[in-house]
Amino acid sequence: MKNHLYIIDYIIHGQPRSFVVRADKMDTVAAWHWASCDAGFGYIPKSSRDKTRKTSRPEAERLGISEMKWRSAEPSVA
Numbered sequence: 001m002k003n004h005l006y007i008i009d010y011i012i013h014g015q016p017r018s019f020v021v022r023a024d025k026m027d028t029v030a031a032w033h034w035a036s037c038d039a040g041f042g043y044i045p046k047s048s049r050d051k052t053r054k055t056s057r058p059e060a061e062r063l064g065i066s067e068m069k070w071r072s073a074e075p076s077v078a
Contacts, residue, residue: 003022003024004023004072004073004074005021005022005073006021006070008021008038008069010067010069011065012063013064017035017038017039021034029057030054032057032068033054036055036059043055
């Protein structure tokens, strides 16, 4: 499986943050979890087989994360 690069933007306690993460796939649920990891609250899995519970959107919002958006960091092929 090929890893892809994704950009995740979010706001924590009024401060904008942005970072790049490498993952097999990305969706909104995973992006909220990765934002919480970047903010220092979430658990970073050791491997793709690590089944540790991920941080949910409501949990991330309670910790001060808001306005999370994600997108591919790779150029689109036209």
